Amino acid sequence: MDREIGAGQASPAMIRRSASLLWRWGAGGGKRSLHSHLRWAGFFFVLPALIHLVIFKFYPMLQAFRLSFFRYDLMSPPVFSGLENYKLLWENPLFHQSFWVSVKYMFGVSIPEWFFALGLALLLNRRMPGRAVIRLAYFFPIAMSQIVVAMVWKFMYHPFGLVNTILETFGVGRINWLSMEESALPALIAIGIWRGIPLFGVIYLAGLQAIPKEYHEAAIIDGAGVFQRFFYVTIPLLLPTIMFVMVLSLLSAVKVFLNPLVMTEGGPNGTTRVLPYFIYETGFAFFRMGEAAAASMVLFVFLFGLTLIQLRLLRRGGVE
Amino acid sequence: MSRKTMLRLGGALISLLTVFGVMVMLLPYFWMVSSSIKTGIEVFDLPIKWIPDVIRWENYPNALSKGAFGVYFYNSFVVAFAVMAGNLVFCTLAGYGLAKFRFRHRELCFRLILSTLMLPLEIVLVPTFLVVRELGLVNTYGGLIAPLAVDAFGVFLMRQSIRDIPDSLIEAARMDGCSEFGIFWRIILPNCKPALGALALLAFRDNWDQFLWPFIVATSDNLKTFPLGLAQMEGIDSAAYHEIMALAVLGMIPAAFIFLFFQRAFVRGITLTGLKE
Numbered sequence A: 001m002d003r004e005i006g007a008g009q010a011s012p013a014m015i016r017r018s019a020s021l022l023w024r025w026g027a028g029g030g031k032r033s034l035h036s037h038l039r040w041a042g043f044f045f046v047l048p049a050l051i052h053l054v055i056f057k058f059y060p061m062l063q064a065f066r067l068s069f070f071r072y073d074l075m076s077p078p079v080f081s082g083l084e085n086y087k088l089l090w091e092n093p094l095f096h097q098s099f100w101v102s103v104k105y106m107f108g109v110s111i112p113e114w115f116f117a118l119g120l121a122l123l124l125n126r127r128m129p130g131r132a133v134i135r136l137a138y139f140f141p142i143a144m145s146q147i148v149v150a151m152v153w154k155f156m157y158h159p160f161g162l163v164n165t166i167l168e169t170f171g172v173g174r175i176n177w178l179s180m181e182e183s184a185l186p187a188l189i190a191i192g193i194w195r196g197i198p199l200f201g202v203i204y205l206a207g208l209q210a211i212p213k214e215y216h217e218a219a220i221i222d223g224a225g226v227f228q229r230f231f232y233v234t235i236p237l238l239l240p241t242i243m244f245v246m247v248l249s250l251l252s253a254v255k256v257f258l259n260p261l262v263m264t265e266g267g268p269n270g271t272t273r274v275l276p277y278f279i280y281e282t283g284f285a286f287f288r289m290g291e292a293a294a295a296s297m298v299l300f301v302f303l304f305g306l307t308l309i310q311l312r313l314l315r316r317g318g319v320e
Numbered sequence B: 001m002s003r004k005t006m007l008r009l010g011g012a013l014i015s016l017l018t019v020f021g022v023m024v025m026l027l028p029y030f031w032m033v034s035s036s037i038k039t040g041i042e043v044f045d046l047p048i049k050w051i052p053d054v055i056r057w058e059n060y061p062n063a064l065s066k067g068a069f070g071v072y073f074y075n076s077f078v079v080a081f082a083v084m085a086g087n088l089v090f091c092t093l094a095g096y097g098l099a100k101f102r103f104r105h106r107e108l109c110f111r112l113i114l115s116t117l118m119l120p121l122e123i124v125l126v127p128t129f130l131v132v133r134e135l136g137l138v139n140t141y142g143g144l145i146a147p148l149a150v151d152a153f154g155v156f157l158m159r160q161s162i163r164d165i166p167d168s169l170i171e172a173a174r175m176d177g178c179s180e181f182g183i184f185w186r187i188i189l190p191n192c193k194p195a196l197g198a199l200a201l202l203a204f205r206d207n208w209d210q211f212l213w214p215f216i217v218a219t220s221d222n223l224k225t226f227p228l229g230l231a232q233m234e235g236i237d238s239a240a241y242h243e244i245m246a247l248a249v250l251g252m253i254p255a256a257f258i259f260l261f262f263q264r265a266f267v268r269g270i271t272l273t274g275l276k277e
Helices: A012-026 A034-067 A084-091 A093-125 A131-143 A146-156 A162-169 A181-209 A213-221 A226-253 A258-264 A275-285 A289-316 B003-035 B059-064 B069-100 B106-118 B125-134 B141-148 B152-163 B167-175 B180-191 B193-208 B212-217 B226-236 B241-273
Strands: none
Touching: A034 A289, A034 B069, A034 B106, A034 B125, A084 A289, A093 A131, A093 A181, A093 A226, A093 A275, A093 A289, A093 B003, A131 A181, A131 B003, A131 B193, A131 B241, A146 A162, A146 A181, A146 A258, A146 B003, A146 B226, A146 B241, A162 B003, A181 A226, A181 A258, A181 B003, A213 A226, A226 A289, A226 B106, A258 A275, A258 B226, A275 A289, A275 B125, A275 B212, A289 B106, A289 B125, B003 B241, B059 B069, B059 B241, B069 B106, B069 B141, B069 B152, B069 B180, B069 B193, B069 B226, B069 B241, B106 B152, B125 B141, B125 B212, B141 B212, B152 B193, B167 B180, B180 B193, B193 B241, B212 B226, B226 B241
């Protein structure tokens, strides 16, 4: 730890002195060194959050890992069963189905979000009359609760609901969106996109506004058109934001649970049973905690791999 | 066509697109409010009457009487405010520590915190439940609130925003003999109000809204939150769309208030944060 104190200009004597001061301060007495005092303060500011995350994130994660090798029904004590849970999952066609439903939902929601949200941010970044009001109107849905969204859309998708009424004026017949295998998942995906655009729009807008105006001005002087400026100035400077939106949108899409639960109950025929729903059902409806934990591990490994790939790809794209 | 008229035409088109987009985003909410003041039959009337001839305010008391909604609303408020407070305190402290101090393994701490974005409750559902059960918190407010009190996104947001506060301000206060906590209280907090607003709004929304966790942990009726109550009522009486919509409108009001209250801070908070890395 000595090496880090006053990095750069520290002499060995200084280091020894501050180390001993640090020690004395830690022991409760003596003169305080500015350095040591600050280091401890910084760590103490972070500590409460760290402790919380250890108790409610990292420890449960380890528990999930351990539990995934046990047979456990909440009542009788856990019994070690080796890889049995993973084998059960592998042989369970419902798990395979569930996994692919989640993958489809994740990408089905987040990829359109990246583009629509960017489009929205570009629109709202322009100068136009009533911009403040328009921004407010777009961002208002950010405040809406999921349960309200779920209830409203369940009603919207009713055979005699608003969606069908609007489609009927274009000559499309009435569809029972939520109870047909082909349409249930796309219907939920549409809600996810609609719901995500405003928040990611704000984040993009923030990124756009952080781009210094001089870059655009310089590009204009050099004779760059609107599209050239977009592809050679805006996009490269926006890459960190784009990366953030990509990761965050995927991670938030994979968490969807409420909509399948209250709108389709995972049906029809499991076509909307996303992985969190599968985990919930296995654990808390069938009381197969070990198998649920194993499914959690699979989902975690998948998310982890995905995030790593994204970061790697974008780093290669020039983001440090 | 001259270049000027083309530009003007393009501008008009874009404005039109903007307004159309607003309609798409807000239409469901208009429909919700409109349906909440109709009869159960009128909600399916064609062509759609956005404002019915007779406004049925009685849907609201009728809907509320279909469950212990007073209790559910109260519980949602308790959970949402407690989690919001937890987030404001812990995320801001952690954000300050990570933004303005150098200490051993600081980057590691930051990465560990960020990595929990990959561990949402939905994934660690089973073991988190087991932890809460070990702590004896099943079916208590504590159990509802504790696991949600810190959120990695909040720490990230606060760290980004606090990093933009000039070091000279902090140094000056330190020279004047201000304690570390005093600096936090008098310099840092007043200078990151927009980010605090954004964090408050997001925390309130997400937890006013908590469904999955109360669904698992709150088994007794007097601990259920509003989303659970609404889903339960909908499960029993799924055809009463007018009343479900009335409850949905009521459920929307608190979050809408918080939004209007914090909206300037919210947009500025996210904007200033810049999410630059």
